[in-house]
Amino acid sequence: xxxxxxxxxxxxxxxxxxxxxxxxxxxxxxxxxxxxxxxxxxxxxxxxxxxxxxxxxxxxxxxxxxxxxxxxxxxxxxxxxxxxxxxxxxxxxxxxxxxxxxxxxxxxxxxxxxxxxxxxxxxxxxxxxxxxxxxxxxxxxxxxxxxxxxxxxxxxxxxxxxxxxxxxxxxxxxxxxxxxxxxxxxxxxxxxxxx
Numbered sequence: 001x002x003x004x005x006x007x008x009x010x011x012x013x014x015x016x017x018x019x020x021x022x023x024x025x026x027x028x029x030x031x032x033x034x035x036x037x038x039x040x041x042x043x044x045x046x047x048x049x050x051x052x053x054x055x056x057x058x059x060x061x062x063x064x065x066x067x068x069x070x071x072x073x074x075x076x077x078x079x080x081x082x083x084x085x086x087x088x089x090x091x092x093x094x095x096x097x098x099x100x101x102x103x104x105x106x107x108x109x110x111x112x113x114x115x116x117x118x119x120x121x122x123x124x125x126x127x128x129x130x131x132x133x134x135x136x137x138x139x140x141x142x143x144x145x146x147x148x149x150x151x152x153x154x155x156x157x158x159x160x161x162x163x164x165x166x167x168x169x170x171x172x173x174x175x176x177x178x179x180x181x182x183x184x185x186x187x188x189x190x191x192x193x194x195x
Contacts, residue, residue, distance in 0.1 A: 047188035061085035071101030083110035
């Protein structure tokens with residue numbers, strides 16, 4: 001006969017260990033990322049609906065979040081647009097964050113259209129397959145990657161940066177539209193480029 005009282009406590013202990021492991025890994029990933037050019041800072045999802053609107057996702061869109069972190073932007077983009085785009089991808093240098101993103105993909109409604117790539121954004125060779133790009137990177141890093149994207153992305157592509165403007169070199173090469181969205185007292189800044 002099964003002793004449900006003991007089973008309950010075993011499940012509590014197992015859940016506690018899993019939660020502790022998760023918190024330790026998340027803390028490690030955050031702390032380690034502080035020594036890189038782009039530390040892991042989760043994007044504030046309240047403003048994501050504006051970013052998704054600015055990207056103008058449609059049935060021919062192939063979306064990528066550069067520096068995808070824990071995948072929240074990719075998942076929200078897929079859910080907010082009800083999977084209309086052909087592909088939703090994220091690229092991230094941290095193996096732990098890519099592992100976590102891939103694990104969370106299992107629970108997504110549009111999981112067949114979602115993928116994550118572990119790699120260095122400056123060594124990645126396939127940006128040309130995407131036509132919708134979201135960035136939440138520091139101005140310096142975003143500017144460096146945009147100069148690469150301008151050479152690789154197909155005509156008609158859209159790049160949206162959350163919060164961080166591009167440097168003068170980018171502004172000299174292409175028109176950058178500054179967009180401010182307000183929600184109550186909060187203000188969200190976006191910078192949009194149409195290739």
